[in-house]
Amino acid sequence: MKITRSRDFTAERAWGAQNIANMNxxxxxxxxxxxxxxxxxxxxxxVFVVLDGQVEMRYRCEGVEHSQLLEVGDIFYASVGTEHVASPVGEARVLVIEKEGSV
Structure with a gap:
């Protein structure tokens, strides 16, 4: 059992992470x-969930670039093959759920 207070988490570098779980x-x-x-x-x-802050998510579908501002509570789902980039507006904390070893 473990409780994580996401708003208190910081890292030494951008995109630094704390492992929450590895399930299968x-x-x-x-x-x-x-x-x-x-x-x-x-x-x-x-699956990309904004827990704190704002994140501009840019992604390409069929060669066309799109942009969406994600707010706290918003969830972005990237299917296999979705090219994307996340750009925080200031500081942000995000929960990322993905296959182990994925970039």
């Missing part, structure tokens, strides 16, 4: 960041 090869990690990640495609599905 699926990881749940709490990330802190104040910098954009990088454009990438996961090798599996990904």
């Amino acid at each position: 090869g699926i990881t749940t990690r709490l990330h802190w960041t104040d910098q954009p990640y990088r454009w990438h495609i996961n090798d599996g599905e990904e």
